[in-house]
Amino acid sequence: MSTLTAQNLRLYEEPAYGISEAAVYLKVPYTTLRYWLGLSKAQPIIQPAASNPVRLSFMNLLESHALAGMRKLYNLQLPTVRSALRKIGEEVPRQPHPLVTQIFLTDRKDLFIERMGQLLNVSANWVQLNLDFYRMYLERVETDPKGLFRFFPFVVEPRPSEPKTIEINPMIGFGKPVIAGTGISTAIIASRFNARESIAALAEEYGRTPQEIEEAIRWERALPLPVAA
8 A cells, every 4th residue: 555645545544434324335234333343342343433423434444344254255253353453463563454455365264364475374373384275355345556445345245246336436426336437426326216217318328338327226225314413
């Protein structure tokens, strides 16, 4: 992330997402996300960008996405993750957001990072080599040559076949969901569809495929209703 500008870093750390909103974006239960943030009498695994009220940053979204992958895809236990993060804090001090900035390997029991050609077990007190590892990097998080992130959340449910149609990027649309590769707000698409404009007409006006318009509508239908002030 060394090539990121100070302005980009500030945008990545802005408290921009409420817990309910983030939980839907990430396809994780609201109570689970609260637990990860340390709001249920447990030590936080992820430190939210703001605490009163609790708000998540874009980097918090990516951390939560990584943690969800560890839990859903690899069934890693939270004590294992906590131990790994503590060990990384010792090995790489002052490294922010290790769930995002570190590339983890796993044998579905322990977590490992690579150091100088060797695999270091960061969830236990010993080193183990030559196991059958599964790469755990964020497959739905892309970075460009400048180190800028693009996050493609799951629209329906976490599965390999989910298309990367929706994008969350602090550099576009104030970090709110858009159709990937564009600045077209999914909220605007859904609003116009709810006002009885057809999918075909919206696709033609915005120069997108009907499938992209449908995905934008499907995404917005999964979001929580806004809370009145």
